[in-house]
Amino acid sequence: MQSRPLVGVIACRREVEGHPAHTVTDKYLTVLRDYGLAPVILPVWEGVVQTDLLRPLDGLLLTGSYSNVEPGRYGVARAPENTHDDRHRDAAALAWIPAALDMGLALFGICRGFQEINVAFGGTLHQAVQMVPGLLDHREPEGDREQRYAPAHDIEILPGGRLEALYPQPRAWVNSLHQQGIASLGPGLVAEAVAPDGLVEAISVRDAPGFAMAVQWHPEWRTPEHPLYDALFQAFAGACVARRHAVTITAAADA
Numbered sequence: 001m002q003s004r005p006l007v008g009v010i011a012c013r014r015e016v017e018g019h020p021a022h023t024v025t026d027k028y029l030t031v032l033r034d035y036g037l038a039p040v041i042l043p044v045w046e047g048v049v050q051t052d053l054l055r056p057l058d059g060l061l062l063t064g065s066y067s068n069v070e071p072g073r074y075g076v077a078r079a080p081e082n083t084h085d086d087r088h089r090d091a092a093a094l095a096w097i098p099a100a101l102d103m104g105l106a107l108f109g110i111c112r113g114f115q116e117i118n119v120a121f122g123g124t125l126h127q128a129v130q131m132v133p134g135l136l137d138h139r140e141p142e143g144d145r146e147q148r149y150a151p152a153h154d155i156e157i158l159p160g161g162r163l164e165a166l167y168p169q170p171r172a173w174v175n176s177l178h179q180q181g182i183a184s185l186g187p188g189l190v191a192e193a194v195a196p197d198g199l200v201e202a203i204s205v206r207d208a209p210g211f212a213m214a215v216q217w218h219p220e221w222r223t224p225e226h227p228l229y230d231a232l233f234q235a236f237a238g239a240c241v242a243r244r245h246a247v248t249i250t251a252a253a254d255a
């Protein structure tokens with residue numbers, strides 16, 4: 001019987017009860033379980049980035065986080081609004097993204113993960129979108145979790161792209177919990193959706209043969225209740241299953 005595909009989930013470095021810890025919030029793990037995948041938390045160390053951790057995996061999920069990619073990673077000075085780094089996560093994410101693509105893993109970026117993929121491809125970020133003339137305030141709203149993760153703005157799904165292929169509708173409503181956003185799109189990435197102010201909200205990797213997408217919103221939140229969120233996780237899970245099957249077939253042939 002084929003085992004559930006393994007999906008690596010990048011950790012964030014936080015202090016827990018006075019000790020450095022590697023953490024992932026439950027919703028990223030629960031959604032993978034609910035879509036038939038087996039989540040594996042990947043530790044992050046700035047000085048010891050282990051790409052061999054990816055070898056057993058079928059997919060890689062880059063989660064959201066309240067920390068930001070350090071601005072030096074994309075060649076700009078720090079903005080005063082940018083106060084929360086995670087250099088361990090930066091080092092791991094920016095090494096794992098090309099490695100995962102080279103290995104043919106399914107790659108899914110969410111919020112900070114979306115921004116990491118853009119930076120990994122040479123793109124840059126707005127550090128405080130709300131301070132950019134003409135752009136909206138995309139920051140997390142006040143309230144309880146239901147209010148903070150509620151749909152906040154619509155997106156235009158760009159025609160002819162991979163997102164439209166997954167979800168053939170011209171628009172959708174998404175939540176919005178981010179201060180940073182794409183300023184310049186990395187070469188090799190394709191814009192898949194934009195917010196009403198033109199901010200890119202979804203991207204794909206142009207030359208990736210499989211699932212390699214990222215979104216600025218949080219589709220892990222109440223996924224089955226939102227057809228667009230569900231379509232993304234159905235496609236990601238399907239890509240992970242396909243890779244697991246291919247690896248199993250290859251192993252049997254080589255035996």
Ligand SMILES: N[C@@H](CCC(=O)NCCCC(=O)O)C(=O)O
Pocket residue numbers: 025063064065066067068110111112177178179180181218
């Ligand atoms: N720090 C970045 C990304 C914001 C982000 O990921 N927010 C969600 C954090 C909590 C969660 O994982 O749901 C930015 O501010 O743009």
